[in-house]
Amino acid sequence: MILAIGGIKGGVGKSTLAVNLACMRALRKDVLFVDADLQASALDFMALRATLAPALPAPTTIQLNGEFVRSEILKQAPKYDDVIIDVGGRDTTSQRAAMAIADLFLIPVMPATFDVWATVTLNTILSEMRQANPKLKAVAVLNQCPARGQDAEDATSALMDPDTYETGIEFSLMKPRIVTRAAIRKAQSAGLGINEFKPVDTKARAEMKAVYKAIF
Amino acid sequence: MTKLPKKPKAVQPSEQQITELINKGGSTPADTPPARPQIKQFPLRLPPDLYDRTQRHGKSLVPTKTVTTFIIEAILEKLDRDGG
Numbered sequence: 472m473i474l475a476i477g478g479i480k481g482g483v484g485k486s487t488l489a490v491n492l493a494c495m496r497a498l499r500k501d502v503l504f505v506d507a508d509l510q511a512s513a514l515d516f517m518a519l520r521a522t523l524a525p526a527l528p529a530p531t532t533i534q535l536n537g538e539f540v541r542s543e544i545l546k547q548a549p550k551y552d553d554v555i556i557d558v559g560g561r562d563t564t565s566q567r568a569a570m571a572i573a574d575l576f577l578i579p580v581m582p583a584t585f586d587v588w589a590t591v592t593l594n595t596i597l598s599e600m601r602q603a604n605p606k607l608k609a610v611a612v613l614n615q616c617p618a619r620g621q622d623a624e625d626a627t628s629a630l631m632d633p634d635t636y637e638t639g640i641e642f643s644l645m646k647p648r649i650v651t652r653a654a655i656r657k658a659q660s661a662g663l664g665i666n667e668f669k670p671v672d673t674k675a676r677a678e679m680k681a682v683y684k685a686i687f
Numbered sequence: 688m689t690k691l692p693k694k695p696k697a698v699q700p701s702e703q704q705i706t707e708l709i710n711k712g713g714s715t716p717a718d719t720p721p722a723r724p725q726i727k728q729f730p731l732r733l734p735p736d737l738y739d740r741t742q743r744h745g746k747s748l749v750p751t752k753t754v755t756t757f758i759i760e761a762i763l764e765k766l767d768r769d770g771g
Contacts, residue, residue, distance in 0.1 A: 538709055567712040571705055596712075603705040 473544065473554045474686060475569035476577045479596070480589035481560035483579045484614045486512040487659060488649070488682070489557035493530045494520070494664030495683050500552035502530035507540045507569060508559035520662035527667060530555065540568035548572075553687075562596055570600040573607055575686065578642060579614035579649075582626030590630060590642075597641035609642035612682055615651045623648055647681035650674070731758070 476489040490513050493504045506514040517532040531551070535543050540556065548554050556573065558566040570576055578593065580586050590611065597609050611630060616623045629635060631644055649655075652675040658668035665675045700708075733741075738754065745752040752760070765771075 537714075538706065541705075541709065562712050564709050564712040564714060567709040571709055599711070600708060603700050603708045 472575065472687070473548060473556070473573045474575050474577060475556040475558060475566075475573040476579065477556075477558035477566050477569060478560055478578045478580070478589065479562050479566075479593050480580075480586050483560065483581045483586060484649070485560065485579050486510075486516070486557050487655060488577070488579050488612070488614060489513055489555060490516045490659070491655075491664045491666075491679055492683055492686065493555045494527075495666055495679070496553055496555065496687065497528045497530045503544075503547055503551040503554045504530035504532045505540065505544060505554060505556040506532065506534045507536060507556055507565040509536065510559060513557045516659060516662065523662040524667070527663070535565070537564045538568050540565050541571050544569075544572055562592070567596070567600055567603075570597070570607060571603040573604070576607060576609040576642075577686065578609060578611040580611050580626065580630065581615045582613055582617075582622040587626055587629045587635070591636055594636050594638065594641045598638055601641070610685075611642050611644045612685075613644070613648035616648050618650050618652075645682065645685045647678060647685055649678050649682060655679075 474492070476485050476492070478485060486508065489504075493502055493513075496502045504513070504517065506512075506517075511534060514532060514534050517529060520527065520529055533543075533547075540558075544554055544556070556569045558569050576597065578590065580590060597607070601607055613623050613626060627644060631640065633640060652665075652672055654668055654670075654672035654675045655665050658665045661668065665672065665679050741754050741757055745754060745757045
């Protein structure tokens with residue numbers, strides 16, 4: 472499967488989600504991880520992992536940019552079980568190139584007004600890129616949700632309200648959601664996925680696992 | 688009964704169509720080569736002792752200056768003085 476994790480809003484936890492899913496997937500599959508975000512946070516994470524946790528399975532990691540994201544992954548994908556692409560939070564050629572080849576486009580959305588608004592533009596881009604890739608599926612996941620409160624429910628209603636979009640809704644919303652938890656940040660600093668981090672944060676692990684299961 | 692038309696098959700977009708759709712995305716910084724200043728180069732002939740003196744002086748300054756920087760500054764000062 473080619474999974475791309477993207478969106479047009481920065482700071483929503485795309486790279487964190489991408490590296491967590493990639494590390495979990497690498498436990499049982501041969502994974503190619505592509506950092507197509509020039510910030511290269513995921514690439515830095517993988518380098519950190521290789522240094523601090525060399526014994527743990529890790530995906531093969533490369534960095535690609537622009538149209539090359541499509542052409543190079545088309546060449547490399549048959550050599551791997553799965554490809555996971557992390558793209559930056561803007562409407563870039565890299566992101567569109569990823570959409571042109573992905574089986575699934577995962578959209579992390581924070582339950583906040585600006586984040587929901589950003590999906591309106593993304594919805595249009597998805598609609599456009601389906602001309603290039605008719606098999607493209609897209610699913611949103613609520614990320615960095617507050618542990619308490621009504622925000623996630625409010626965001627769900629706004630995200631899935633047809634009146635929010637000028638055209639039809641081009642993505643679905645998965646039921647699992649990720650809550651902001653310190654353990655995720657701590658795991659990241661140690662080059663680990665939340666599933667590998669100790670002390671175990673049961674809730675954080677369960678949430679990440681549920682997102683993983685909804686995808687793979 | 689009139690034959691019902693078959694459901695049209697999805698048309699596979701051409702490479703050119705895919706490329707055009709991809710290129711509608713904004714460029715990433717690496718797509719744009721950094722603007723390079725236009726530099727005019729020409730061979731400057733200097734007596735060796737003048738070159739050495741300039742180089743020594745440049746090295747003695749804090750911060751140090753290369754011969755090239757020193758010569759450019761000297762040219763600018765002269766132009767200012769002469770109103771050039």
